[in-house]
Amino acid sequence: MTSTSNAKLSLGALTAMVVGSMVGAGIFNLPGRFGTATGPFGAIIAWAIAGTGMYMLARVFQALAEKKPDIDNGVFAYAKAGFGDYMGFLSAFGYWLGSCLGNVFYWVLIGSTLGNFFPEVFGDGSTATAIIVSLIGIWLFHFMILRGVEQAAFINSIVTIAKIVPIIVAILAFVFFFNYTQFSENFFGGVGMPEKTLVAQVRDTMLITVFVFLGIEGASVYSRFAKKRSDVGTATILGFVGVTGLMVAITLLPYASMPRATIAGVNNPSLAGVLEVVVGHWGAVLIKIGVLISVLGAYLAWSLICAEVLSAAAKSRDMPKLFAAMNGNRVPANALWLTNIIVSLFVISTYWSADAFNFMLDMTSVTALLPYLLVAGYGVLVARRGEGYETTPNERTRDLIFSWIAVIYTIVMFLAAGLEKVLLLAVLFIPGTAILYVWARREQNARLFTPTELIIFGVTLVAGLAGIIGLLTGAITV
Template structure:
């Protein structure tokens, strides 16, 4: 992939960020936030989430420039900072979390169609699962034809899917009623104080910000290394602005309790309440384009993470195989088989979309925390700061804030999703054992690795017991 024509431009990298972030999440924001808080809590939540994620984006930007030798940043930074096993867990967690996120896209697509065709229900009926399965493999074989072709399609789709969101925002600005907004302001009717309301939104904000690292994951394709950081920050600003407006404006046209009771995608239901049935149709079409585009972006990201981890011998070498189009075909097959299996399991879930959303967020938190902590580690050691030393103080503050924010997210998510994450992390370690055996290396080189593995196993056992006894429902 060394030739210039096979590299991604800054615009394509930015489209990877925007395309990854603008997916299922933004269309579900009105109901999700209305269930948790009013405008005051929403503003506080977005200030916390926006500031925290901006700091994390700046850490990604700094690491992309100061550690240009590390590709597929999310996983590579964790390994560089904390060793082989934490690096593996970061790669595996990010990969499996992204697979679960891809499942949420199919659930929301079918739930959207369910508003017009009842056979799809809430996205987890037999018909919905069959149609989603067909879609999974259609995308699979399209991507096998080449990453560059898929990246170009993603750029086109990114533009197409932002248009319905902008129309939604403009219509609600014209329909804005201040008395309605002020009546909803404190989230009347909700239990708990403002802190509990804000905390309840935190996992949602993680989900909608996933994709912020899209350019970093594809750093090996960048024409210029500096484009990675620029694309990350540009994409972040664009998407954050859209998400804040989509969250706040419904409070100015409808009662909070009415928005909270809408079916997903709630953006379509809100616009229908304001302008009539055509609004639901318009947003639903936009959602289908958006989610399919996001699914394409995330399929590329999933395969890329697994492929790069295999290239650096942190996953079994079989995942490093490419086809004649330079597509990591085994990694792509593994990704879509996992997606297919999880899609089938949604049949038994009470609220498949909410579960996929929360679990995707939870699986991504540990990789994000490790990236932030590596940025902090780098600045504390002053490593790479012989170049542009004047940036050290600023980068240290940014890394500290990013680390505090990602640690707070783990707390806000609660023990339930940490335990559910362990149910996936513990058996996933089998891939690490496989990789270490291939290289004739000891399974765990450090005592801390054994401790981490033991905690993962204990968490998995507790999680399985909680699910079996009904204490934790999925």
């Protein structure tokens, strides 16, 4: 985030990093995704589960920032400290890969948003024209970031403010036109919607809630740049509380403006569609402009995070040392090149996807779950051992409970994602292990796996082969 080693990030800057990372594309698609899945009652339960689980995860990040101040770039570094080299690699690779997939999702959303203005050209965001425009955008951002992260960080701060304004306008409009009768009719599912059990309704919202919370670790990723170590945890909690309030409002208030079937039927970005029903065409235009600003800003933030994670993993020898190299502007250039090559390949692959929009959203969510699970698991280990609690023993039991709840939450999210998504994740881990992990270990003349790690790799390999067979036979579709 800085061009000099002496410059440090304030609490406000760290909080903006969390908000900027979290408020991206997902929040603009909450009404339609929830409207398709459930009514207000199911939505309230879903947010209670997601909010509690992610709050506990945020508290784990906060506790680890305080109890383990020597561990920087927390997301994958915590996994390595707690569970060894291979799990540290899988966490780093999974987090980096999920960030890449998230960036692909951003470009698909940009294409689908432009498709609202030029439907024959951009379509749903996966047409040939949309892909070409996305590739141009990816590499324009690439060369801008290569000129210096400080310039990119300044743009991110401006964009973070700009993209909040349309969301606030939408919330105020929904409050002004709140119709209690309509809200009541939608409350338990609404008229003309398919009958589903409450459990099924809530389950169908789980991956979108994971997606919109991605970025909660934004401050932790840049912990080594913080002016005060305690600011990392504080920024995480402040960002979480503020953004959660926005997301819950954006989800629930549209139910008081129109039938649930109408919400479910609007095009992406769905917030534009529902606001258009409430206030007219200008509302849709405002949101679409907000989407483009927000997504470009979030893409910038996640491009920085992608490069930082890959570079930091290389510095800690979890990735090949090639990716630790900095250019003259102190940007991890090789890490950025690999990131954008992978993003470009995935963008091209959306041409053959049946539903690129939701597929990329769901896969981004699933890839984040393993790093989150390992962070929560490390929180359990630290609290059980009492490491760092010498002066605050009264906090140990509390943090242990928080960590266990975060572990249970992430496991439940894996179950909600479904076997297909988990197998596809394993498919992606196989080449990552075969190329990057083996490369890094050979550079160090270190043995590949401990006996326990070999078992973990074996399970990953079997799951990945099952995923490949599923893709080849058509049992798994993308």
